Amino acid sequence: MNSARPTRRRVSAAVTTVLAVTLGAGSLALPATAAPAPTAGTPAAVAADAVANTPLPLPKDVGLAAAGKTGFLTSSSWWGSGEYRWIRYADGSTTAFDATRVDPTGSDVVVSGDGEYEMSASKIVKLHDMATGGTTVAIDLGALKLAYAKGVSRDSVLATATREDRTEEVRLVTRTGAAVTQKTITGIPAGARGVQSSAARDGSVLVSYYVWGEGDDASKAYLSLVDLATASVTSTHETDWGAYRYQTWGFSAFSDTHLGWSAWKDDSRQGVVVADRATGAETRVDLGRAELLTGGLLGSWVMYAEPSSLEGDGMGGGGGPLIPLMAKSPTSDATLKVLDYAQRIVPGPDGTLLARGGTLDRGEGLYRIALGADGRPAAELIASTGEPTKLVHLGTRFPGTLDLDTDPFLKWQLSRNNADIDLTLTHRRTGKTFTTSFGLYTESAGSPYLCRDNVVCISWSEIAAESAMGKDAHVGDYDWSFKATPQNGVGPAVEATGSFYAVKTSAPHDIKDNGTPDLLARDTQGVLWRTDTRYDTAGKSLVADGERIRVGGGWQAYDRIEAVGDIVSKGSADFVARDRDGVLWMYEGAGTGFNVTFPPRTRIGGGWNTYTRFTGGSDLTGDGRADLVATDKAGDLWLHKSTGSPTAPFAARKRIGHGWGVYNQITATGNIGGGPAGDLVARDTAGVLWLHLGKGDGTFAPRTRIGGGWNAYTDTIGIGDANKDGRPDLLAYGPGNSAHLYTGTGDYKAPFAGRTATGVLGGGTAYNNVF
Numbered sequence: 001m002n003s004a005r006p007t008r009r010r011v012s013a014a015v016t017t018v019l020a021v022t023l024g025a026g027s028l029a030l031p032a033t034a035a036p037a038p039t040a041g042t043p044a045a046v047a048a049d050a051v052a053n054t055p056l057p058l059p060k061d062v063g064l065a066a067a068g069k070t071g072f073l074t075s076s077s078w079w080g081s082g083e084y085r086w087i088r089y090a091d092g093s094t095t096a097f098d099a100t101r102v103d104p105t106g107s108d109v110v111v112s113g114d115g116e117y118e119m120s121a122s123k124i125v126k127l128h129d130m131a132t133g134g135t136t137v138a139i140d141l142g143a144l145k146l147a148y149a150k151g152v153s154r155d156s157v158l159a160t161a162t163r164e165d166r167t168e169e170v171r172l173v174t175r176t177g178a179a180v181t182q183k184t185i186t187g188i189p190a191g192a193r194g195v196q197s198s199a200a201r202d203g204s205v206l207v208s209y210y211v212w213g214e215g216d217d218a219s220k221a222y223l224s225l226v227d228l229a230t231a232s233v234t235s236t237h238e239t240d241w242g243a244y245r246y247q248t249w250g251f252s253a254f255s256d257t258h259l260g261w262s263a264w265k266d267d268s269r270q271g272v273v274v275a276d277r278a279t280g281a282e283t284r285v286d287l288g289r290a291e292l293l294t295g296g297l298l299g300s301w302v303m304y305a306e307p308s309s310l311e312g313d314g315m316g317g318g319g320g321p322l323i324p325l326m327a328k329s330p331t332s333d334a335t336l337k338v339l340d341y342a343q344r345i346v347p348g349p350d351g352t353l354l355a356r357g358g359t360l361d362r363g364e365g366l367y368r369i370a371l372g373a374d375g376r377p378a379a380e381l382i383a384s385t386g387e388p389t390k391l392v393h394l395g396t397r398f399p400g401t402l403d404l405d406t407d408p409f410l411k412w413q414l415s416r417n418n419a420d421i422d423l424t425l426t427h428r429r430t431g432k433t434f435t436t437s438f439g440l441y442t443e444s445a446g447s448p449y450l451c452r453d454n455v456v457c458i459s460w461s462e463i464a465a466e467s468a469m470g471k472d473a474h475v476g477d478y479d480w481s482f483k484a485t486p487q488n489g490v491g492p493a494v495e496a497t498g499s500f501y502a503v504k505t506s507a508p509h510d511i512k513d514n515g516t517p518d519l520l521a522r523d524t525q526g527v528l529w530r531t532d533t534r535y536d537t538a539g540k541s542l543v544a545d546g547e548r549i550r551v552g553g554g555w556q557a558y559d560r561i562e563a564v565g566d567i568v569s570k571g572s573a574d575f576v577a578r579d580r581d582g583v584l585w586m587y588e589g590a591g592t593g594f595n596v597t598f599p600p601r602t603r604i605g606g607g608w609n610t611y612t613r614f615t616g617g618s619d620l621t622g623d624g625r626a627d628l629v630a631t632d633k634a635g636d637l638w639l640h641k642s643t644g645s646p647t648a649p650f651a652a653r654k655r656i657g658h659g660w661g662v663y664n665q666i667t668a669t670g671n672i673g674g675g676p677a678g679d680l681v682a683r684d685t686a687g688v689l690w691l692h693l694g695k696g697d698g699t700f701a702p703r704t705r706i707g708g709g710w711n712a713y714t715d716t717i718g719i720g721d722a723n724k725d726g727r728p729d730l731l732a733y734g735p736g737n738s739a740h741l742y743t744g745t746g747d748y749k750a751p752f753a754g755r756t757a758t759g760v761l762g763g764g765t766a767y768n769n770v771f
Contacts, residue, residue: 055365055381055382055383055384056087056092056383056384057092058074058087058365058366058383058384058385059074059085059385060364060386062075062085062356063076063077063078063079063082063343063344064343064354064356065080065081065344065346066102066104066110066346067106067346067348067349067354068105068106068107068108068109068110068130068348069107070089070108070130070131071086071087071089071108071130072086072087072354072382073087073102073104073130074087078308078309078343078344079307079344080344081102084096084097084099086110086134087383095130097110097112099112099113099126100112100113100114101114101115101118101119101122102119103119103148103150104199104347105150105151105199105200105347106199106347106349107199107200107349108130109127109129109151109154110127110128110130111125111126111148111150111157112125112128113125113126115148119148120147120149121147122141122148123141123142124139124141124142125139125148126139127139127151127155135154138175139173139175141173144159144173144180145161146159146160146161146171146173147161147162149195149207150198150199150200150205152172152199152200152205152228153228155174155175155176156173156174156175157172157173158170158173158185158197158205158207159171160195167212168193168194169188169192170185170188170192170226171183172185172228172231183231184231185231185233186232186233187224187226187232187233187236188209188224188233191212192210192211192222193211194208194210195207195209196208196209196252198253198347199347201254201351203227203228204226204228204234205228206223206224206225206226206253206259207223207224207225207233208221208222208223208239208252209221209222220238221238221239221240222236222238222239223236223237223239223261225254225259225277235277237259237261237280240263240264253295253297254277254297255297255298255299255351256277256351257276257277257299258275258276258297259274259275259297260274260275260296260297260302270289270290270293272284272285272302272330273285274297274330276300283330283331285328287302287328289323291306292306292307293305293307293323294306294344295345296347296353298327298351298353298369298371298377299371299375301329301376302327302328302329303325303327303338303345303369303377304323304326305322305324305339305342306322308322308341308343309343310341310364310389310418310490311417311418312418312487312488314441314442314443322341322488322489322490324337324338324340324341325340325341325355325357325379327376327377334376336377338369338379339357339358339369340357340358340359340490341357341358341389341490342356342357343355343356345369348368348369350370351370352369353369353370354368355367355369358387358389358490359381359389360389360390362384363381363385363386363388363389364384364387365381365384365385366381366383366384367379367381367382368382388415389491390415390490390491390494391415391416391484391490391491391492392414392415392494393413393415393494394414394415395413396411396498397411397412397455398411398500399500400501401500401502402500402502403502403503403504404460404473404503404504405504407459408459409451409457409458410458410459410460411451411457412456412457412482412496413454413456414454414484414494415454416454416486417440417442417450417454418441418486418488419440419456419485419486420437420439420487421437421438421456421485422435422437422482422483422485423436423437423480423482424480424482425463425469425478425479425480426479427473427474427476427477428478428479428499429474429476429477430513432468433469434463434469434470436458439487448462456482456484471515472514472516475501475502475504475566476502477501477502478501478502479497480497480499480500481497481498482495482496483495508563508564508565508566508573508617508618508626508670508718508719508720508728509573509617509717509719509720510589511574511575511589512530513572513589514532516532516533516534516535517720517722518530518533518573519531519731519761519770520551520563520770521767521769521770521771522556522767522768522769522770523765523767523768524768525553525556526553526554526556527550527551527552528551528552528553528555529550529551529765529767530548530549531544531760532544532545532546533719533722535722535724537723540756541741541757541758542722542723542731542739542741542760543760544759555577557580558578558579559578559579560578560769561575561576561577561769562576562577562614562615562616562771563717563718563771564615564626564628565616565618565668566589566626567616567626567628567642567644567649567650568644568645568649572588572589573589575587575589575771576604576614576616576628577601578608578614581606582606582607583604583605584603585601585603585604586601586649587602602646602649608630610633611630611631611632611638612631612633613630613631613664613665613666614628614629614631615666615667615668615680615718616668617668617669617670618668618669618671618677618680618718619677619678620639620678620694621639621641621677621696621698622676622677622697623641623642625642625644626668626678627639627641627642627650627698628640628642628650629656629666629668629680631660631661631666634661635658635659635661635662636657636658637655637656637657637658637660638653638654638655638656639654639698641698656698656699656700657699662684663682663684663685664684665682665683666680667680667681667682667716667717667718667730668680669730670728671694671728672744672748672751673691673746673747673751674747675693675694675695676694676695676696677694677696678694679691679693679694679751680692680694681716681730682703683710683711683716686708686711687708687711688705688706688707688708689705689706689707689708689710690703690706691705691706691748693748704748706750706751706752710732712735713732713733714733714734714735715733715769715770715771716731716732716733717730717731717732717733717770717771718730719741722743725743725744727745727746729741729743729744730742732755736766737765737766738757739757739758739759740755740756740757740758741755741758742754742756743756
């Protein structure tokens with residue numbers, strides 16, 4: 001039974017090969033009846049106690065290879081191959097099992113072989129009685145020119161001898177001491193081929209084979225029940241030859257009352273024929289499935305499932321929902337779900353099945369499947385890994401405050417990674433939203449949304465690349481929510497919500513907090529106007545983004561107004577204004593809700609009329625906050641370090657220089673020179689502009705001459721990064737309502753490129769203060 005059929009689920013070739021061998025008709029024969037009550041102290045009683053009491057601990061990431069009355073065999077791979085360990089029910093003790101390939105027998109006898117790819121290719125097979133500590137009986141089938149079919153007791157195997165015409169003779173091979181004897185199984189026709197066998201139960205096995213005829217129509221397939229004591233067939237059932245060709249993907253099994261075998265109608269509809277052993281009456285149970293299935297019988301109940309690891313095949317879930325372990329009755333058409341999924345099913349003792357899998361309520365582990373008192377299949381957890389079967393959100397893996405300047409990752413821990421994610425981020429204040437959907441997978445190139453095992457991640461740069469919300473990110477509170485839907489259909493989708501606070505270096509003139517600079521200008525009547533801007537890449541100039549907006553009148557009450565950057569860490573740039581009594585007032589940036597009014601002003605303090613000029617917006621101390629500097633009438637330069645407090649935004653002043661009386665204008669520009677901190681430009685009385693590079697400690701390097709002629713302007717504004725190239729720019733305003741944009745170069749020797757005229761403040765109105 002080595003023919004294969006295509007399957008829609010993408011399983012790797014290696015896994016498919018192993019499944020075809022270890023989950024095929026022979027190794028999947030699963031005899032089953034309800035077990036009699038075990039006698040206290042017997043191995044069966046120990047196993048029963050393990051079921052009734054707290055489950056044994058089961059190592060994570062192991063599969064199930066075999067099971068008996070005293071223990072079970074785990075494997076390092078979920079399909080039953082790799083490194084093996086025997087775990088005893090009585091005390092959970094573990095014994096390494098040295099083998100490259102094994103075959104379960106439904107008892108404490110585990111068969112190992114030396115076949116490279118499959119047990120049938122083994123030359124020497126060993127029968128290990130794990131109940132007695134691994135007592136081993138070795139049989140050299142290679143010397144006998146036989147091929148392994150099935151281990152049937154602690155000292156016997158079924159094997160086949162291939163004749164010259166490629167037909168097979170089935171033999172019972174027994175080793176007693178040094179002697180090896182063979183008995184030919186009588187009743188199996190001489191033309192048998194493709195022999196496979198079930199596990200033994202009550203001294204019998206179920207052997208499947210086919211007989212080749214003169215063409216496909218003449219070929220026939222059979223199942224024969226063999227009595228091992230007499231080495232003879234007791235009954236034979238003819239099966240459909242067309243179904244037999246797909247037998248590798250199915251199973252054959254028997255219980256004390258029924259026989260069952262896969263019966264493929266075609267390559268898209270799998271069923272099972274159940275035969276009553278007493279009457280011979282056959283009933284077809286149509287499963288209607290094309291997937292690779294494994295299963296067996298419990299009494300007359302047909303057990304079937306699509307074998308897979310809970311993590312899936314790593315390819316993104318293209319195959320659709322898995323088929324859980326189901327039980328279907330051929331007499332009542334009742335269908336029960338026994339496990340939510342099963343990795344592998346092996347025959348167990350006393351007519352039971354053992355499955356490595358899980359349920360949503362009890363989680364991952366080893367389950368014993370048996371008929372309950374009501375005659376219906378039921379699962380009991382024998383050993384548990386402590387892991388959930390259902391998809392679980394295990395929490396965020398990022399801090400509550402994110403610095404958006406560092407391109408942070410948002411990370412969420414899931415219990416497994418085969419999920420499809422629907423993610424939504426919303427900036428709470430603006431209502432701006434980012435949504436995306438993606439699938440997690442591990443094979444091939446891998447998933448860009450999987451940082452490591454089971455950790456979902458997305459970078460802010462990707463959010464920025466896909467949304468205006470990310471590109472023009474605001475500081476403040478963000479709400480997140482996601483829905484993670486299992487790709488394999490095991491369990492419901494999990495939904496989670498949360499929030500985080502975002503910070504970033506604010507643009508010094510982004511008063512509306514929409515990602516672009518804003519300009520405020522006061523006209524000769526004392527009316528304040530706001531103009532939102534954008535950069536025109538075609539014209540390489542700054543232009544107005546919409547009509548200017550009238551803020552209000554009465555602003556002639558102030559003799560000096562300056563933008564100072566985001567000094568209260570709310571995401572929008574702030575500004576300060578000094579009244580004619582020397583009181584300094586702070587206006588917080590209005591944010592995106594701003595139209596014509598600002599939040600109420602905050603009094604900073606008096607005595608500010610001692611200064612001739614001041615400016616803000618550059619981080620001069622390296623703490624991430626924009627500071628304010630001012631020159632007094634004596635020409636000394638004073639630093640007012642930003643505190644971040646909305647009620648007391650500046651610390652006590654500190655003198656950081658002298659001789660600044662030579663300048664009639666100073667402007668904070670941000671970091672235009674590529675140094676460690678923010679910088680200043682200052683214009684002397686001759687119209688020469690000088691650059692003062694900040695050192696990051698509140699002091700400056702020796703000044704650098706930028707150029708002359710700057711007395712043509714009445715205002716110079718450190719507008720921030722207007723053209724989005726990562727470097728701060730400068731806007732200069734002069735008579736006749738003219739304005740020019742100087743884009744930053746990042747070179748302290750020549751920090752600005754040639755000027756470009758801009759009509760951003762057009763409209764004919766003359767302004768006496770632009771900031």
